[in-house]
Amino acid sequence: MRPLTEEESKAVFEKLANYIGKNLIHLIDRKDEPYCFRLQKDRVYYVSESSMRLSISVGRTNLISLGTCFGKFSKSGKFKLHITALDYIAQYAKYKVWIKPNGEMPFLYGNHVVKAHVGRLTEDTPEHQGVVVFSMSDIPLGFGVTARSTIDSRKLDPTAIVVFHQADVGEYLRDEETLF
Template identity: 60%
Template sequence: MRPLTDTETKTLFTKLAHYTGSSLSSLLTPSTADSSDHHVFRIQNSRVYYVRSTLANLATSIARPNLLSLGTCVGKFTKTGKFRLHITALDVIAPHARYKVWVKANGEMPFLYGGHVVKAHVGRWSEDVPEHQGVVVLSMGDVPLDRG
């Protein structure tokens, strides 16, 4: 695992800022005064992982071909240099998401099977969501379902 380069970091943060807005800095800063609690982004085989810094430091003793993954996989870089978020990133970005849509129980399964969220299935949504903005879709019990 290695730290991200400047261009990779810019691409990653641009994509994450699309969903989190100004609360992007809270992903990296520790929530408490304990400095060992902060997280970092590391890359391994074009996949980006969100890892606690103490674990990332310990992983340097493992050879790169032997290390498969560590932490939460946020996404991957394509061959053209774009960044794609994975579904596993929901646990990381959902608490910090700026715009959210809550779906009623009767609309969860049609959405999870590939259908659209119709207006009758929307329980509530964040205020003033602009057009073409990244949102996180949650169930009424605040369980993240997908991002859109």
């Protein structure tokens, strides 16, 4: 595992800032112990510094994973968040969408969120902003990007897309072999 380069750090932090905004500082400066981002092959891991120090004793070729996988870099250099980062993103999310029970299964199968399935939406959510999708009982289901702002989404018909799907917890079953 190695530290991220400046370009890699910029790509990761820009993507995370789209979802959690200024709360990004809470990921790095934690009260319990310091955490950092490390790169292993093309995947970015969020790991405590104490665990990272312990991992030095394991050979690079033998180390498969350490900490929480936040995402991976594509061959073109773009960073894509994985669903494994949902627990951290949901804690610090700036904008949230709650979907009704009849909209949970379509979202968990990888479909976009339509207006008919939206239960609540954070006020003043701008267009093309990263949001965390919750069930009505406040269980994080995934994340996506808003198709319309809060004000514009009120005027839409029930079949219009409000949130574009990015990742959902159903990926643990659908894409099990590629997540880790």
